[in-house]
Amino acid sequence: MQTIPINTYNSPTVILELIYRLKVKDVMTRSLVSVPLGTTMRAVQHLMREKSITGVPVVSDRRLLGIVSMDDIIQALDFGYINEPVELHMTKNLIVLEDDMPVSFAISYFDRYRYHRFPVLSKDKALVGMVTTRDISTRLLWEINHEVENLERMNQSTKVTDGLSRDIQSFAILKHDFENAGFASTEVKKKLKQSNVFPRTIRRAAIASYELEMNIVVHSNGGRITAEYGPHEVVITSEDSGPGIPDIDKAMEEGFSTANEWIRSLGFGAGMGLPNVRSVSDDFSITSSPSGTTVVSTIRFSDNEMKPKTTKDPTKENETNDER
């Protein structure tokens, strides 16, 4: 039996989140080697050797009909039917996964059944991939690495600010996680509301944190939003782990965006994110390298609600702290 030494009920929260967030389609192999009906067992044997694989799905019109495993081939050789067509000897009783299932499902399947691989079907029952324990462990290791990196960074930031007795909120933001996007900014807004900060100031902080959060979701490999609350201001810091902004001046231009079609179709990538953040901030700085981008936005609590902040002050342009 092949098992993955992670259980799906009482592993650390980070791991549980991972195996429920990742879908089978995120880990499966998509480049499929399959054969049509009528192929001989012999031909499959050659295919296995050629491609170094141990199981070949039999497919007709994208429908999965069976799998020929190494074991089926050995049997065919033993009993002398290696030249017969696959439909007579393939394994037909198959256990399959769906591409939208969480990886936790796949892990429990590998625990429960002794198969080395599971075929993956789409919602409309077409064969779209295969998943092996190796596929899962590779992807999990990659993700865990990433999480550990984030944890290390978070520990550093707590150490630095320990002595200041300030209130700090910190949120991990994942790449392309549109599902949870907006969570950090909603929390920042809640927190400020509790402290009776003026609505206009809350709105500025909400805009800054939301845009920074979306930037991490849309453009980065993942990162973190930190909000530090002082008596007179909130400092919102966004840090990500790359790939960095090649031209910060361009990124600060309204309307300039590097987002792809898919992101734009969701209404993001208008090229107004960073300009919006700067226009609502009292202090704003951005630094970027391929290993990551850091943006710091300070929003001061004004004493007078009626004194709205000018949205586009040309003198602000020169204050951009560009430390490339």
Next chain:
Amino acid sequence: MMNVKELSTKLEYTVFALPDPVAQVTDGYTSDLLSDVMGNAAEDSVLITIQAHRNTIAVASLIGIKAIVLCNGRMPSPDMVVAAEQETVALLGTAENQFTTSHRIAAALGIS
């Protein structure tokens, strides 16, 4: 000024979520770019858009938009409806396009 219930009845909108029927709307904003909405829409606005997913609710809730009208017959995703209830944002729909919707809402609010 009118409340979201009155607005949806008057303009015969489909109601997907109406968590606070008496929330007042005073202005409108038409855009499909969420950062544009974020940066420029006024508080207590009704947002006229085709972005039928839950990130639109997040934006609306953060800047105090009270109602969203989905145009061109776009249907909200189920999680968008749930989010609208949670964040107390009215979620309405119409078969009309953004131009017609904007003009009719402006007239209804008496700001045309």
